[in-house]
Amino acid sequence: MEMCKPEIATSQTVADSGLLLAMTDRGLRFLSQVIGRAGFILGIILFCGIVLCGFSNEADAKSYRIALVMKAVTNPFFHAMEQGAKTEAEKLGVTLLPASVERETDIDKQIGLVEDFIVKQVDAIVIAPASSQGLVPVLKLAQSEGIYVVNIDNPLDKDATKQQGFACPFVGSDNQLGSSIATYALVARMGAVGEIAMLEGIPGVTNAELRKAGFLSVIEHVPGIKLVASQTANWETEQAFNVTSNILTAHPNLRGLFCANDNMALGAIAALEAAGKTGEVAVTAYDNLEAAQQAILQGKMFATIEQHPELMGAYGVRIAKDHLDSKPVEDYTRTPLDLIDYQYLVKVMGITGKP
Numbered sequence: 493m494e495m496c497k498p499e500i501a502t503s504q505t506v507a508d509s510g511l512l513l514a515m516t517d518r519g520l521r522f523l524s525q526v527i528g529r530a531g532f533i534l535g536i537i538l539f540c541g542i543v544l545c546g547f548s549n550e551a552d553a554k555s556y557r558i559a560l561v562m563k564a565v566t567n568p569f570f571h572a573m574e575q576g577a578k579t580e581a582e583k584l585g586v587t588l589l590p591a592s593v594e595r596e597t598d599i600d601k602q603i604g605l606v607e608d609f610i611v612k613q614v615d616a617i618v619i620a621p622a623s624s625q626g627l628v629p630v631l632k633l634a635q636s637e638g639i640y641v642v643n644i645d646n647p648l649d650k651d652a653t654k655q656q657g658f659a660c661p662f663v664g665s666d667n668q669l670g671s672s673i674a675t676y677a678l679v680a681r682m683g684a685v686g687e688i689a690m691l692e693g694i695p696g697v698t699n700a701e702l703r704k705a706g707f708l709s710v711i712e713h714v715p716g717i718k719l720v721a722s723q724t725a726n727w728e729t730e731q732a733f734n735v736t737s738n739i740l741t742a743h744p745n746l747r748g749l750f751c752a753n754d755n756m757a758l759g760a761i762a763a764l765e766a767a768g769k770t771g772e773v774a775v776t777a778y779d780n781l782e783a784a785q786q787a788i789l790q791g792k793m794f795a796t797i798e799q800h801p802e803l804m805g806a807y808g809v810r811i812a813k814d815h816l817d818s819k820p821v822e823d824y825t826r827t828p829l830d831l832i833d834y835q836y837l838v839k840v841m842g843i844t845g846k847p
Contacts (some may be wrong), residue, residue, distance in 0.1 A: 545636050554786045555587050556615040558812050560805065561605050562592040563622050563646075564727075565681045568781045569801050573620065573645070576802030580809040588809065589614060596727045597694065599623045606630045610637055614813035620645035620804070624698035625652040632658040640815050644808040645801065646699045650787055662722045670829045671706030671752070674776040677795045677801060677831055678748050681774040685716035685717035686747030689739050691723040691760060693752040700727075703752040703778060720746065724758045733761025733766075751777040754784040754796055761792045780832050785843060790832055795833040803827045 518561060559620045560577050562570040574590050575597045579586035589609070593601045602622045609617055617634055621627040621643065628648055631641050641660040653659060682688070688727055690707050693700025703724070711717045720743045725732035732751065740746060740763065753756035757777035764770050770792055777784060780798035787793035830836070 506615065526583065529843050534772045541610035551665070555585060555586045556813060556816050557589060557612075558618060558809055559612075559614045560588055560590040560808070561602060561611040561619040562590070562607070563602070563618060563620055564598075565592040565594060567727075569754075569779050570620070570784075573805040575805070575821075577805030577809050579802075580806035583812050584810065586809065586813055587712045593622065594704060599626045601625060603630050606634060608736055610634050610639065613637070614639060615816055616640040618642045618644055618805075618808035618812055621648060622646075623694075623696075624649040625696065628652040628656050628658060631660070632656045635660070638763045641811055642744070642808045642812050646697060647702075648775065649698055661811055661821055661823055661825065663804050663811065663827065664699075665827045665829050667702035667799075668706040668709070669702035669803075670778060670797045670799055671705075671750070673831050674711050674778060674795060674797050675710040676749055676760045676832065678711060678750055678774055678776040679714055679717060681776075681794050682748045683713050687718050687720045687743055687745050688748040688750070689719070689721040689743065689746055690723075691735060691749065691751040692722060694723055695758075700724075700752055707750050707752075717748075725751075725759065727753050727755055729755045729759035732756035733763045734759075735761040735764065736763035740764070740769065740773075746773050746779070748774045749776075751775065753777060754779040754781040758783055761787055765792070780830075785832070785837055788832070788837060789843065791834075795831055798830040798832050800827045827839065835840045 560574065562573060564570060570592055577590065578588055579649065591605045593605070599622045603626065606617060606619070606627065610633060616632070617639055619627065619631065619641065624646060631648075634657060635641050642663065643660050644663040645663055647664065678688070688711060690704065692704050711719055721739045723735050723739070725735045732755070736749070736759065749760055751760055754777045757775055760775060761770070764773055764775070775793045776795045777793065778797045778799070780796050782791060784796045788795065807825050807827070811825065814821050
């Protein structure tokens, strides 16, 4: 704090003597001799200021308790998010309390996690909500209890937040833009001709709807592309395998498939392998999981989108700490997007493998 550093000409001489640590009679006489009567008074003021500053710094150094509530712990995306949050928490000197549910459809369990943190009276909750609408009431409750809330990854529903009179900052990527980038790459790979399909995320979840919107915004302007199926697999690998198998049976001429996350893409790739169609259907997805990178290197998948979950976690913690320190924060903090294909993995990331 700037007020803790008054610029008095004799302050360095006094500080070097070490006598500001204990104002003994001898120390007071020393101050009087060094800086005279007027300076003596200033020295006392300086001492008091430093003591008060010390108390202030103790308050500033308080280790806030910040909860990080995530979706499926089985998804490596959220592991990266947690690691980013942990690193930032250590750097800022705050206590991070991470928690997650087993499946991304466990909305009630995630609500329960938030309720537990309300009881524990944490200072802030940073959350990647499993439901854009279902988590709003409990987050409103947390806010009413004096707990600061930061929304990351999946944006909360605007109508639901308006209805509850709730607002909080958001940290994340532009999901519609990211999916449109992936879809442009897919359409180009197809030569802008042929049958295409999409595996959607959980219906009604904001990031799932935005990724669907980005996909549709691209293909509707490409006359040679025909949409033959768009079905949910609820972000899950096993469901994606079954849905893709059914799509391939109904549409044997399918040439392109966009999956709204990598977990579903991995299920789709397994279905393509089972149908003997590996390499015949171009697949793009979202999240840049390590397993997706390996699929790209093996030629089983064309591309995916990196949206930097580690930065979502880190920025969420930082924003919470800034607010608790009475610093201004932005309503929206954007994380970057990257299209990850074979060339990117090899030339930019330095990962080797066979195309």
